Amino acid sequence: MTERIMSHPILGDLPHKEKVSFTFDDQLYEAYKGESLAAALLAQGIRTLRVHEETGHPRGIYCNIGHCFECRVNINGLDGERACITPVTEGMVVKSGKALPTTVRDWRKHHGK
Amino acid sequence: MGNKVIIIGAGPAGLSAAITLAEKNIGVVVIDEYLYEGGRLLGQLYEETPNKWWNGIAESERLLARAKELNVEFSLQTSVSDLEKIDQDWVLHTNKGVFHTKQLLLATGAAESPFPIPGWTLPGVMSVGAAQVMTNVHRVKPGKRGVIIGVNVLSSAIAMELQIADVQVAAITLPAANLLTINSSNPLEVMNSLLYVSHMAPSPLIKIGSKFMKNEILKKLGIRFYPKDGVKMWGIPIMLRKAVIEIVGKDQVEGVVLATVNIDGSIVPGSEKRIDVDFVCIAGGLYPLAELASLAGCPFHYIEQLGGFVPLHNEQMETNLTGLHVAGNITGIEGAKVALAQGKVAALTIASKLGASVTQIDIQQAIENVETTRANAHIQFHPEVLVGRQKMKEIWAQTLSHTLS
Structure with missing residues (x-):
């Protein structure tokens, strides 16, 4: 479990910010207005943002600054959005990335090939 | 929009260039993909001299306030996916539409x-920079207790930042040796590179130790007898004789497997030991982010001292393509202060082309300021950065003579 750093010896206290709410896989969460989706989720203990499209293994943030695309999620119906560079807005609907069908492989598996 | 200079990147180099241009009454648009202005300056936090902190957030705010006062325009959350030259214009394709400029x-x-x-793909494993941004910018802890893999300037600086924010760093260790970690997994190589950051170590032990270690034989002895549990810097064990060979966990990080390594980086069989952590940082070092220069058609050169492949450029921060300039870490990995100084050079070069009152002496002075800043830098990412800069100068001169002949 992670937590917010409310006071910091050098950077000072966290300024009071307006809160917004959003959903992640149909669960309601709160965020500070304008903070990144990845930060808002991590602050509430959510680390898995998607599963690998083929293997189904869990994935979360890696670079946190938009380079690596590991944190891609579906935001308001749009796939492949990066959670680390998207600010949370009121009522945002976020879905984790899901595994995709691997039709050729599945067919082979079911036909003993 | 076509008459304005466009700067891609709102970090120290971009902000400093924007301010310099705007001070010459030249219109500027700064494009950046991130949520806030400041680039990676935002996360930086270190003690330059006792009780004098370099606070990246405060520095960014100061630069941003100045830029806004001068009416610099910002287009944030704008990702540039392509750029091309059409007639005299550089045309940028972004998620917020098409931008045109003559000077980019x-x-x-x-x-x-x-x-x-x-x-390494488990949730809870992140780059060391990611942990820095989470901690200092977003003010969210990356976890309770972590391990940093990769012993270098950046990882030791960020380890201290995590500690200041009350995030426990159990150890800084080497990565297991494989094809992609060659130098970073060899204790002797890492020890060599560490000697250049010894001035940052508050522990007199390391300071004295590193002077002693400038001799090759003593260095080998030093690494052979280096304590297996590491030497502590700011209370964090720096383990030059241990490597993380595996990150374990079911759905997220639960621990790492550490093993003792021989001085050549090979694993001592049977020395594996698991420690519990809930996050892991990977610190593989920095390289210039230069895809856009590549798309534009700039020639590239691999210069190890500058951090990798760098687009061909001169001291005035021009590339060999008309209207295309570079500044900051895209030209080589150095600290934010050097980037600030380079941004000014690039801006003066551009301003002079646009007919502003800029003399060659002004540009020369700005170049000298880059050199002074480099010489006084608190953090040097590569000890031989000057050699790298000299190489680029020579390559530029050679390329130019070929073009002329």
Whole structure:
């Protein structure tokens, strides 16, 4: 479990910010207005943002600054959005990335090939 | 919009260039993909001299306030996916539409190299820069207790930042040796590179130790007898004789497997030991983020001292393509202060082309300021950065003579 750093010896206290709410896989969460989706989720203990499209293994943030695309999620119906560079807005609907069908492989598996 | 200079990257180089141009009454648009202005300056926090802190957030705010006062325009959350030259214009394709400019400055900074280690895709494993941004910018702890893999300037600086924010760093260790971690997994190589950051170590032990270690034989002895549990810097064990060979966990990080390594980086069989952590940082070092220069058609050169492949450029921060300039870490990995100074050079070069009152002496002075800043830098990412800069100068001169002949 992670937590917010409310006071910091050098950077000072966290300024009071307006809160917004959003959903992640149909669960309601709160965020500070304008903070990144990845930060808002991590602050509430959510680390898995998607599963690998083929293997189904869990994935979360890696670079946190938009380079690596590991944190891609579906935001308001749009796939492949990066959670680390998207600010949370009121009522945002976020879905984790899901595994995709691997039709050729599945067919082979079911036909003993 | 076509008459304005466009700067890609709102980090130290981009902001400093924007301010310099705007001070010459030249219109500027700064494009950046991130949520806030400041680039990676935002996360920086270190004690330059006792009780004098370099606070990246405060520095960014100061630069931003100045830029806004001068009516610099910002287009944030704007990702540039392509650029091309059409007639005299550089045309940028972004998620917020098409931008045109005659004078373009690429100040895209750097990216981090990863170390692929078994288990590195588990949630809770992140680049060391990611942990820095979470902690200092978003003020969210990356976890309760972590391990940093990769012993270098960046990882030791960020380890201290995590500690200040009350995030426990159990150890800084080497990565397991594999094809992609060659130098970073060899204790002797790492020890060599560490000697250049010894001035940052508050522990007199390391300071004295590193002077002693400038001799090759003593260095080998030093690494052979280096304590297996590490030497502590700011209370964090720096383990030059241990490597993380696996990151373990079911759905997220639960621990790492550490093993003792021989001085050549090979694993001592049977020395594996698991420690519990809930996050892992991978610190593979920085390289210039230069894809846009590549798309534009700039020739590239691999210069190790500058951090990797760098687009051909001169001291005035021009590339060999008309209207295309570079500044900051895209030209080589150095600290934010050097980037600030380079941004000014690029801006003066551009301003002079646009007919502003800029003399060659002004540009020369700005170049000298880059050199002074480099010489006084608190953090040197590569000890031989000057050699790298000299190489680029020579390559530029050679290329130019070929073009002329």
